[in-house]
Amino acid sequence: NAGVTQTPKFRILKIGQSMTLQCAQDMNHNYMYWYRQDPGMGLKLIYYSVGAGITDKGEVPNGYNVSRSTTEDFPLRLELAAPSQTSVYFCASSYSRPLQYFGPGTRLLVL
């Protein structure tokens, strides 16, 4: 099993640009999550999904959107990138809540 995979690993965006962070898991987990981690800080939940077609907001959802059309994939969309969205983004999945497996992260820099 590859576990949780994320692409890209690193991206630089200009203010106002859009992008999609990809996340996939091959463990047949129902639960998937997106977190952001700012320097020296813990992780904050952006969005989560309890199954295909079901998503809900976490602590810091503003500026982001998600979709969950399949069990495997949970992309995170940034529509109008802002400097405040510079962060490291982690995707996670779990079979039995709240046990979570994390991906390697996407480092995003918005200039």
Add this chain to the structure above:
Amino acid sequence: TQLLEQSPQFLSIQEGENLTVYCNSSSVFSSLQWYRQEPGEGPVLLVTVVTGGEVKKLKRLTFQFGDARKDSSLHITAAQPGDTGLYLCAGVGDSSYKLIFGSGTRLLVRP
């Protein structure tokens, strides 16, 4: 709002020393997890504690959940350079889908 505070924020010790990291809250959690994160990687789950007063051991690491389920500690005996990393505690919040993360303790073990 449920919050978790970790202390110390940073710890630099010599190989062979013992250390304790604390995770405190004014809220009750149904369970609490400890993760270790290495630079450039996602957090990796070390342990989950569920019962108040529970003690779990993982080789040289001892985890304890407070009797009131509001706090936890991680004790490392005879620290080794391989223990270096960011240690994060995370509590299961109001919704059992969500983890509330502490800000982390960055540990450096010098050879």
